[in-house]
Amino acid sequence: MKVLSTKFNDVKIIIPDIYSDSRGFFYESYNSSDFESVVGKPVYFKQDNQSKSKKNVIRGLHYQLQPDAQGKLIHVLKGKILDVIVDVKAGSETLGQWYGIVLSDTNNYQLWIPAGYAHGFAALTDEVEIFYKATNYYNPEKERIIKWNDPDINIDWGIDNPIISSKDENGCLFKNADYIEI
Ligand SMILES: Cc1cn([C@H]2C[C@H](O)[C@@H](COP(=O)(O)OP(=O)(O)O[C@H]3O[C@H](C)C(=O)[C@H](O)[C@H]3O)O2)c(=O)[nH]c1=O
Numbered sequence: 001m002k003v004l005s006t007k008f009n010d011v012k013i014i015i016p017d018i019y020s021d022s023r024g025f026f027y028e029s030y031n032s033s034d035f036e037s038v039v040g041k042p043v044y045f046k047q048d049n050q051s052k053s054k055k056n057v058i059r060g061l062h063y064q065l066q067p068d069a070q071g072k073l074i075h076v077l078k079g080k081i082l083d084v085i086v087d088v089k090a091g092s093e094t095l096g097q098w099y100g101i102v103l104s105d106t107n108n109y110q111l112w113i114p115a116g117y118a119h120g121f122a123a124l125t126d127e128v129e130i131f132y133k134a135t136n137y138y139n140p141e142k143e144r145i146i147k148w149n150d151p152d153i154n155i156d157w158g159i160d161n162p163i164i165s166s167k168d169e170n171g172c173l174f175k176n177a178d179y180i181e182i
Pocket residue numbers: 049051059060062063119120121137138165167
């Protein structure tokens with residue numbers, strides 16, 4: 001397993017050891033002992049999610065307020081995405097800053113996103129399937145949405161005319177958002 005740093009010191013890219021042979025490949029997509037050695041403390045996941053998206057879909061930017069803020073460990077089962085996070089921690093020096101990374105079924109990158117970040121992704125290929133673990137249950141009452149095209153954050157998604165849900169189209173501007181108390 002390799003671990004790469006990102007612009008946010010608590011956000012990590014984990015590259016698992018892939019065991020390929022004439023049949024295909026095998027890898028451990030999650031191992032609690034290995035993962036906790038990366039994060040440096042116990043992490044308890046409560047929910048696994050999976051979604052499928054057509055090319056040019058953007059899902060996000062979503063997060064949940066306390067006490068239901070979610071850490072997420074995400075990887076791509078099929079296709080390629082631009083995964084994007086935005087720091088939404090109240091009082092953070094990097095509040096409002098964004099980071100993007102390509103996750104794909106060829107680089108096998110896994111992105112660890114602790115609680116405190118809004119999350120979204122753009123599907124760069126057709127029929128993208130992603131899998132992610134979350135450290136808290138879904139609570140729609142605590143869910144918040146920041147507009148994917150917020151002018152102050154100014155994310156370069158790498159696609160034009162994205163397919164967006166009506167829920168996401170009605171997201172709020174970052175400057176008016178509720179930030180997460182960590
Ligand atoms: C997130 C979630 C949704 N749902 C139900 C609610 C809706 O009826 C339906 C679709 O939900 P939504 O449109 O919010 O799905 P996404 O746009 O993929 O949302 C996700 O997209 C971004 C990238 C994320 O990081 C979040 O984990 C998550 O918000 O699934 C559930 O039953 N449980 C859940 O945990």
